[in-house]
Amino acid sequence: MISEEEQNLIKKAKEGDEGSFEALILSCKGKAYNLALRYVKDEQDALDVLQESFIKIFRHLDKFKEDSKFETWVYRIVVNTCYDSLRKNKGRQQERPLAIREEEEGGELELPDNQPLPEDVLLNREHSSYLLQCLERIPEEHKRIVVLRDVTGLSYEEIADTLECSIGTVKSRLSRARQRLKEVYISGKT
Structure with missing residues (x-):
């Protein structure tokens, strides 16, 4: 379940230690962003959802019961915030497929090309x-x-x-x- 280090960070964060809260958030921020992006399909909307989620987490940290991992609790809040956002924006939302980014090519250095055809x-x-x-x-x-x-x-x-x-x-x-x-x-x- 929860590691001793995570328990200490949670305890300090609940007592108002911003550094501990930041450490907890940083440990799951990347995965939480990717989760939001998969739901809302727009980078800016995903960032907005993430920011709103982190505000909710900060405000309701005292309600975290520590019976699951902190990151799991965060993901639950992110998913719920995504659904809230999608419901709010249902009328104005356009179809926006997820972009698949191409690899950027480097400079003059010659290396064997292992990229797919x-x-x-x-x-x-x-x-x-x-x-x-x-x-x-x-x-x-x-x-x-x-x-x-x-x-x-x-x-x-x-x-x-x-x-x-x-x-x-x-x-x-x-x-x-x-x-x-x-x-x-x-x-x-x-």
Whole structure:
């Protein structure tokens, strides 16, 4: 569960030590941002969600019961804030696919080129784009669990804590969600 070091940081943060709070947040900021980005699909919106989440965390730190990892509690708040943001912006939100960034090329130094062939890069991009489109076509509950496990890489335990359900429920929901995603994926390919 929680390490002794994390318990000390939480205790100090609850007592008002800003440095301890900052250390706790920095330990999970990157993963929390990636999680937000997967939900809201825009870098600026993800940063806004993250900022709003961190404000909520700071204000409600005293409510953290320490029965799960701090980062799991943070992810739960980020996911809920993402849903709040998506609901607020539903009417004005446009379809914005996640961009897949290309590697930047370096200077004059000659190194062996281990990069994939341009054709392979294009095929991977098309596949990723299609997979993201399919993900948008499955029910929200299914999308949520696939994103948490397969995109963000959270463990079953972290997902169970985030969604406040049992590990068995996570596994069964994930199985159904993957099956539904597979059906949507295959039906669009034919």
